[in-house]
Amino acid sequence: MLDQSELKNKLRAISEANAAHHVLDILESNLRRMGATHILVTGLPMPNRPIDSLVHRFRWPDQRNDGIESTSLSANDSALMLGLASNRATVWTISAGDMEHSDLMAAAGEGTKVVIVPVTELHPFQAFVFASGPSLQASKWELAGLEVLAAAAFSRLRDLGVVSGQRPGALSTRERKVLELTAFGKTAGEIADLLDISQRTVHAHLQNASVKLNASNKTHTVVEALRYGQISV
Template sequence: MADPTEIQSKAAAIAEAQTGKHVLDVIEAQLRRMGASHILVTGLPMPNRPIEGLVHRLRWADERLGGIERSGIDAEDSALMLGLMRSRAFIWDVTAGDTTHSELFASIGADSQVVVVPITEAHPFQALVLGGGARINGGKLELSNLELICNAAFRRLIELGVISTQRPGDLSARERRVLELTALGKTANDIASLLEISQRTVHAHLQNASAKLNASNKTHTVVEALRYGQIRL
């Protein structure tokens, strides 16, 4: 069981850190204590955008390839998509099927485990912490503490200017507002009246948002906006 004093000490270390490296070191040390041999700390890209510039720490050895590099991470790798599935930390058991759809999973191998920590407190920015190993040691309390540490770390990284909360491809403030109203069941006419713009402008904002989110229709656009943290209800 995690020692509350130790968690407080880690939180203090994060708050006092003056460089991004020191903050990331705290995350990595906590993951390794839980049994992780593979570490990835990264922002999550918007659809059709590269991930390379969002990766902050990568320690992901791969015996087949000699190690995965930042430029070798596929932005649509299914391991990364786990960060969009839930809002709380959890442990994922890697199966043989997982390894066929993910280079990150393939490099660590089937029958291993990955602790997944979605970072959700920097809206609309989204990030993910992954720690993989043969066996991850963590119950509910340990996962909760890891979640606290990782979110505190990202808040500090933002304060230090290491991370910008703006991602390439983010929706504009007006596009977000139009989608929020759409999600609440408002028609284009309703939205035009509320925002004091024309219906044509409303449709233009919806089309722009759809293109950015790689969505096929209005409903899909709203769903993807929610999934990528662009709007909240």
């Protein structure tokens, strides 16, 4: 378990790192110390967008394949959606049902614990740190320390120009504003008056946002915009 002094040293090392792999090495070493055998550090893509360019570290041995590391990651893997369920670090125990819907979890193995650490400081960009292992232990203090380390790591990656605050498929500024007003119960007419645009334009922004978020109706569009960090209320 990291004490306060060790945490400060790691944070200092991250802030002084001059290359992305140094930042990631510090984060990975802390996860290994906790018993992690599987590690994923990645940004979260918008719906229907690839994840490859957002992945920063992927060390995920496949227990179904003699421990050979996985080389591909699907943006539709249901494990990634767990990172949207909370803005705090959580621990998940993999069940047989999880393995049916997630290749990541199937590769880690049933009964294995997974630590999920969301990074929200780069809003509206979303990132996550995933770690798993049969002997993984994470107390509430260690989870809190992981949150701090993960946030510092991604902030440094941004400073180094490795991480951008934007994601392909993100909503435009005007689409976000229309959805925020919609979330507050404003009608299309009221939004048009507030933004000095036509109702037709309001509906066009809503439709464009719906397509980007793969949503089925206006309410669903607002919910998905909140989940993917595109708007805040």
